[in-house]
Amino acid sequence: NAGVMQNPRHLVRRRGQEARLRCSPMKGHSHVYWYRQLPEEGLKFMVYLQKENIIDESGMPKERFSAEFPKEGPSILRIQQVVRGDSAAYFCASSPWSENTGELFFGEGSRLTVL
Amino acid sequence: EDQVTQSPEALRLQEGESSSLNCSYTVSGLRGLFWYRQDPGKGPEFLFTLYSAGEEKEKERLKATLTKKESFLHITAPKPEDSATYLCAADLNYGGSQGNLIFGKGTKLSVKP
Numbered sequence: 001n002a003g004v005m006q007n008p009r010h011l012v013r014r015r016g017q018e019a020r021l022r023c024s025p026m027k028g029h030s031h032v033y034w035y036r037q038l039p040e041e042g043l044k045f046m047v048y049l050q051k052e053n054i055i056d057e058s059g060m061p062k063e064r065f066s067a068e069f070p071k072e073g074p075s076i077l078r079i080q081q082v083v084r085g086d087s088a089a090y091f092c093a094s095s096p097w098s099e100n101t102g103e104l105f106f107g108e109g110s111r112l113t114v115l
Numbered sequence: 116e117d118q119v120t121q122s123p124e125a126l127r128l129q130e131g132e133s134s135s136l137n138c139s140y141t142v143s144g145l146r147g148l149f150w151y152r153q154d155p156g157k158g159p160e161f162l163f164t165l166y167s168a169g170e171e172k173e174k175e176r177l178k179a180t181l182t183k184k185e186s187f188l189h190i191t192a193p194k195p196e197d198s199a200t201y202l203c204a205a206d207l208n209y210g211g212s213q214g215n216l217i218f219g220k221g222t223k224l225s226v227k228p
Contacts, residue, residue, distance in 0.1 A: 004158070033214040041201070041220040042119075043159070056215055091158050095214065102149035102206055104214060106158030 002027070005074075006092050006105035012113045019086070020077040021110045025094030032075045033104060034067055037089040049075060082114045117142040120220035128226050130210050131192045136222045139185040140201030148186050149178045149216065150179050151202040159202055189205070 005024040013019050025032050034046040045059040049069035060067065064082075069075040079086055089111045093104035122137045140148065147166050151159035163172040165181035172179045176197065178189045188201055200223045204216040 001121045020203065031214065035218075040220075043204075043216075044219040045215045045217075048214045059214065093158070093214070097213075100215065102147045103161045104159075104216075106160070107157070108158050 002010055003111070004092055004094050004105050006090075006107035006110050008110055009108065010113070012115060013082050014115050015049055015088070016081050019082050019112055020090075021079075021090050021112070023073040023079040023092030023094075023107060024074040025092075027095075029094035029096045029105070031095045031097070032069050033093045034075075034077050035091045035093065035106075037091060037109070039088070039101050043091065047079070051112075082112070084114045087112055087114045117205070117217055118205060119203055119217050119219040121201075121203050121222050123222060124220070125223045126225070128190075128193055128224070129193055130226055130228050133189070133191045133193070135190070136188040136201055136224070137185060138188070138219055140203075140205050142205050142207050142217065144207055145205055148181055149204045149206070150186070151204065152190055153202055153221065162201075170207040177181045190224070193224075195226045195228050198224055198226045 004026055005008045007022050029107050035043045037043050047060050047067045048056040064080045066078045089109045091106050091109045093106045095104050118141045120139050147164055149164050150162040153159045163179040168183045170181050176191050180187045200221040202221045203219045206216050
């Protein structure tokens with residue numbers, strides 16, 4: 001049973017470009033979460049999605065960031081017009097439950113570097 | 116402001132030297148307290164969930180405990196393979212969605228042979 005798959009693992013973008021990060025949840029998991037880990041900071045919640053629905057985007061920056069989890073295919077976190085402050089590790093996690101047990105299955109992360 | 120604070124930031128132990136990591140939380144209504152382990156370049160790996168004060172969970176050399184203000188992760192006779200960053204996270208009952216956890220910055224544990 002493959003774990004949560006994220007790609008790319010490393011991404012380099014210049015300021016003003018777009019970054020697209022993809023996440024395939026574990027088989028059978030219908031809940032997807034995105035977290036960001038800035039250097040020397042803890043993980044910060046960004047967004048929680050179910051298929052075709054954004055459930056909680058309270059942690060998403062108001063501008064330039066968007067997320068989707070289509071009926072078919074991976075979840076995508078999109079960052080438009082990247083700035084240096086977007087450089088971070090972006091982690092996707094999934095869970096199969098509708099009740100929160102706190103047990104999230106994390107991918108290995110996508111590390112974005114903005115030049 | 117709801118916060119999760121972990122101490123110490125880093126801990127160096129000799130193999131076999133037991134110790135404890137601390138996670139203190141100032142959250143208005145705790146639904147659950149969670150411990151994760153994170154290895155360099157990897158995503159966090161779930162360890163424990165604690166729901167109420169007095170609760171304890173064990174797994175191999177690790178034991179997690181919870182009080183009304185803090186949680187401890189006790190490591191008994193650690194081995195080098197226990198070296199990792201240990202993360203504590205809180206889930207609030209203010210109405211936030213599941214999976215919206217507040218993480219501490221972690222304690223980086225190094226165990227020397």
